[in-house]
Every structure is written in C-alpha cells, then in structure tokens.
Amino acid sequence: MTTVSIRVNGIATSRDVAPRTLLVHYLREELGLTGTHVGCDTSNCGACTVHLNGEAVKSCTVLAVQADGEDVTSIEGLRPAEGMEFHPVQQGFHECHGLQCGYCTPGMVMACAALLSENADPSETEIRTALEGNLCRCTGYQMIVDSVRWAAEHTPTA
C-alpha cells in the first residue's frame, strides 16, 4: 500500500491505496464521489473526465499515485456562478437540454469547463474540437454545443 494525499474539491484527502488504484476509483470508492462516471474504461469516452491541477484528464487512465500531492476537481466541486443555481456550464446544460440519459454529462461538463477556462468565447468549431475526447450517444452533440455557448454567454466576467 502507498499513502496518497490529494486535495479533492478543495478538501485535503489521504488514503492508503494499492499503487494500481486508478484516480477514478479513488474518487468513487475511497471518497464516495460517484459523480465521476466510468464509461469505456479505455480512455476513449471521456465520462471520467476530472480536472488535475486545473486541466482536464481522463481519471480512468491516471493512477491515484500520479495525483499524489495535486489538486483534483470532480463534478461535485463545481461551484455556482453569482446569481445562478449551478456552475455556468451545468446551468447551460440545464437551459439547453444538453443531455438525455446523462451518463456522459459529468465528463462533458468538466471538459467544457476546462475549455472555457482557457477560451472564454469559443466558436462552434472550437467547442466541437475541444470535445473530441468525449462521446455522447444520445444528443448528437448539437445541444451540448448550444449548452457551452450558453455558458460562454452567461458566465459573469470577473
């Protein structure tokens, strides 16, 4: 066993885990944060996307020991924007019906939030390109793109 300490959603966590423990299992099984989903488990679908030091990563392909000492944000860690019920990307998915079954949604939202943190006003093409690592089998993506545009247009400027 190896002791792993990860700051998750702003809270210090520490567990003794086997080195082969994947970050997604650390989140789901050690911490009970089941908002992060396991989809394909082969780094294709993006359902497990979380932020590692602010960057989107696929947590099924990161070992918990690789995140030792780092900052992780999962879907549970997104904070509502001023005057909104949710984070702007979550609010956008809500407003624009950016999901049907919802399985891909936590990863989609985290990938979109990472995009907007680097590019606050992405074009449709930039959104589609940025989401190449996230698969949705329900929506056909159009309403996801609309959701991200909604978030871009409604994110309060600092």
Place this chain on the structure above:
Amino acid sequence: MIPSAFDYIRADSADAAIAALAEHGDEAKLLAGGHSLLPLMKLRLASPSVIVDIGRLAELSYVTDRGDHVAIGALTRHRDVERSELLATQVPILAHAAREVGDPQVRNRGTIGGSLAHGDGASDLPAVVLALGGTLIARGPAGERSVAAADFFQGFLETALAPDELLTEVRVPKVPNAGWSYQKFNRRAMDWAIVGAAVVRNGSDCGIGLVNMSTIPLRAAASERALAGGASVAEASSLADDGTEPSSDIHGSSEYRRHLARVLVRRGLEAATP
C-alpha cells in the same frame, strides 16, 4: 479494468530512474504520462512488476532552441508541443501533429518521449520525427548516446532503448522554410490513424514517414529515393507502399491501407510542394 499489482517507485531525478531500471531490469517499466502504458496494463497486455514513475521530472520538460535544431525534453507533454511558439515557427509539422494525437485530455498527460519510446507504428509522432530526420538521446548507466530516428524503431513496440536506458531528449532540425504536410486518415476525431503520412520537403531533401503501415513506424524509402532521383509526385507516391506490411483489421484491409498510403503520400507531397 484494473492493472496487475506492481511495486511503485517515484523517481526524483533522471539518474534515480536509471538506477531503478538498472536494479529491476526487464521487470520494470517507466511511467511518463501513462497514456500508452496504462491502457496496456489495464488490458493486461503488459504486467510490469515494477513501475518507475518519471512523470514529475521537470528537468525533462522543455522546448529549447539549439541553433540548427530544436531540443525537446522527453517529458514534454503533447499539449506543450502543440502550443510551443518555437516549434510553430521552426518545426511547424511537429506542433501540428501533436494536436492530432488523441484528444485534449490525452494531450494534457501524454508526452513526446513516451510516445516515441512506446514505438507504436500507429502513433502520429514517430512518423513525423522520422520524416524530419530527428535524433533521440538515450541515457543509461554508462552515459548518453544518440540514436537516429531511422534506427530507433526496431520491432513491435520495440526500440533501440536498452532496458536500463531512459529516453531524455528528442532533437529535430529547424525547417522554417520547408514545405510540410501531415495527412491523417481516420474515422473518428480522436482515433489512431488508419493510415497517416508525414511529409517534409526542404529544398531537394524530402522525408516521408508512414503511420500504421507496419508494426513499426516506417519511412516511405522508395518514394524518397524516387524524388531524390527526379521523379514526379505521381511517380514517387505510387511507390509509397513499397516495403510496407500493413495489417488487416476492422478498419481496413491490408490492400486498402496500401491504397491509402499512396493517396496520402501524394496529397502530402502536393501540399508540401511550393
């Protein structure tokens, strides 16, 4: 899917990583970004008993101007290669091709050294470094040595690296005025290439790397020779599949891949020719 159990060693320097490899030999594997190795381990296609984590070695993450070439630290992530201003102006095909690897999440973790040391014939960057005539620097217990990219890829997921050697740096010549093209043919945005072709035309020199036309990354040597001898683009590209051994799978037959190689090399040469 969960990898087989392994012992975990976090190296705090390149020398410590080499020492760990020397101690554990064939049982040990280096872990950089993990986006080639971890999928193999999860599928139990690889089950190393020792993992030496080099992912935090900041000393091996850089893109540096060295006069006639650009030196890239082996642990430079695809994300940093694609965003490098130096590469964008001096070796634009490499910055462009890095953007074609996987998807943003993969590029946030995967490294150029990891991609090359993995030696997958289906990966984007080995073919580009072959086309550029790059050089790879390996460090082992006895010191450093350089290996031409053309001599680096030796068999299915096998490279010239010894079990106790660490790939530390990739050197690519500056080619600011070269014509270039990276032709990647796939069905889904983040997939591996069904076939790809990297073309760099610098004056009378032409380098062509092929993706997924064999178990190892290849040069289109017959096409390169034909061009050097004055052949037309049409003539040279018709030889692009000479000496290749593409596989057949659900994405395409061997014959289809040969056809794609000829078409993509022709397109690449046309795009790279002023």
